[in-house]
Amino acid sequence: MQSKLKAIEPTVVHEPSQVIDAFMRCNSGQAMDKTVVRLTNSNESLCLNSIHHNNLSEDNDIMFPPIVCHHGTILISGGFGGLGLTMSRWMIEKRGVKRIILMSRRTLAELEQTSNPQYDDWLRLKQTVNEYEAHVDVAQADVTNFDQVYDLIEKLSRTSYPVRGVIHSAVVAEDRTLAKMTQEYLAHVLAAKVRGAWILHQVTQLTHAPLHFFLMFSSIRNHLLEVASSGYNAGNQFLDALAHYRMAQENLPVLSVSLPAVSGAGMFHRQ
Template identity: 35%
Template sequence: MIDLDGVLGGVADTHEIKLLLRLICQVGHQEDQFALRQGCAYVPRLVKQTLEQPLVPLDLRGDRTYLITGGLGSLGLYLSDWLVRQGAQHLVLMGRRTPSAEDKVAIAQMEAQGVQVLVCETDVTQLEQVADVLRKIDTSMPPLRGIIHAAGISGFQSIEQIHWKDFEAVLSPKVTGTWILHHLTQNYPLDFFVTCSSIASVWGSKGQSHYAAANQFLDGLAHYRHGQGQPTLSVNWGPWDQGGMIQEQEKHMLGHLGVKLLQPAEGGYALNCLLSPQRMAQSCQATIANIDWSIFKPLYEVGKRRQLLALLEASSLAVQSPTYADLGTESALITSLQAVPVEERDDHLQEYLQKTVAEVLGLSTAGFSTTQALGREQGFFEMGMDSLMAMDLKERLEQDLQTKLPTTLAFEAPNLTSLAQYIAQEVLNWLPPKPEELQEPASFQEKVFSSDALELQQRIEQMTEGNLEDLINRELQALTGEVL
């Protein structure tokens, strides 16, 4: 993704176009996105910061009102209680449903502390309903001085399966609702306007393109408001250990990815630090998550290196011990392969790989015959493999072969045939490289268009993202050489 400064068009933008093409050729294979601003290129990086209690904390006054959307959700109720502990005495909890028995208990606990709690059954995506809530505050409560927008719904659907109604259901509370709150409170002297975004809009989340897009809007609006001098903070939260959107199955999956649940006390402490006037004047976006980078980063970069996390390596990444036996002992697999006749080794290796890949994909326990279920030319990711499975496959092969393998193995050798060839050549030294594999094609056209359309499509589908980018970048360099 490239973010351009202003609207391109006309002779005056020739320099910008040349700069853009030069950047694509020079760093396009390294960066997923960059922004052009007044002749300079900017790239995103996640930078670790230590949060300390501010010298001048946010002043939550007892004679002011604070509004929480999604106020009856688990996160909304926790944040309401956090506001009370910081000194708030007047709260408005906005939600689309009536309070449950559990909600009423939480509200009663706040009221027992002398807190005024107004519960409004309101859809944040409906302008008139939100305007009516603001009128109630204006006429019957102390002045509104803070908003926490915690309303939202999640969902998991692959992008080709999302229907518009599902897309709209996820986007509306985040996009329409946030814009309505922003629009209606332009003339309110707010101390803070907090939006609860997600890590999904920072580095993505499989099956959640609609959710990532919705939260990206929150991040973008925060930067817009910050540029207007309005006190704003978008927090890209990791998953909370507080019920809500995350289910038990998701917790288990996230744990394998190195994503740990954020404890409520940790989230409250972080918010207290981030909402200091000094910090809000400097920054309007922060990611708060409990991540084991030594697990997450290799998985995130299993297909290609992602520069977003580049600055976390030195300070945040611990050396992770393998979960399998220490390498260096004799490989029983290699010993068994060496014991069979030379002409049978390929078949034995293929049989082993079919069994191992089937186990990784979960096919071995589903009643499938691995020889029937796995085609030798069928792509692993076409069969349902994801980055976590790719790392599992790599570690299983490392354990059985007793040798280190590249993190991108399943992407560089994405089917049984290519994987067997890689192991035979690079690990077992059985086969010398074919002469044609050592020759670099003279041009992009020679490499890509030397086969018929069906073969071309198959070759492109099996290429890794990194290889495909390199191929495109070389062609761009050739096409734009005269312009640059």
């Protein structure tokens, strides 16, 4: 008996100019069909109506109001990675953020070695910092160490620039199949994402950090069938679950973003 694969029905097709409507519809929980955005080779610009522009501006004001940009610090775990360095440049250039702390187990001397894969990203960030008169500091701390994270955030809470935004981008990228999985390996891979995220969640509450956003980078790989990514995917699943917990149980700001491979940044960029 033969069977044929068929497309999910019904299918709702949106034009590029309706992309925000499409995403908002999916996010409403009422979409029981397949949502498709039609992509063409047209050179026409993406036009959004004034309502969407206003909504986007309001979202920007929520995450990056003046008090965050000028009177706060953005703390980035895994800050020496390509994603952390790229996000820093974007926040300075596009959102007007003035103070960022890159938290990493590595030292500044290691970051500034020409053999470091992120050396060029670091040079571009330093150029941006000088151009926009921003401040980017490096804090050598392990996101999986509660005391180190607490000391850093508590120290900042006693300054005029407390932590007002957290970006959790720490990751250990080591793929292994289930047949070769060990408890030690799993603990090693999960530590940065899982323990790191939970410690940031705990410490920011204990220190009463006035957070406007708590951003975690999950991965779209979590929704794909990859036999060698079970440990990595488990960590991403925890980030998504923590986001639900912070929002539903604690009513705290949070966003978990399932990123694909990011051009010019991310853990797979230089592989």
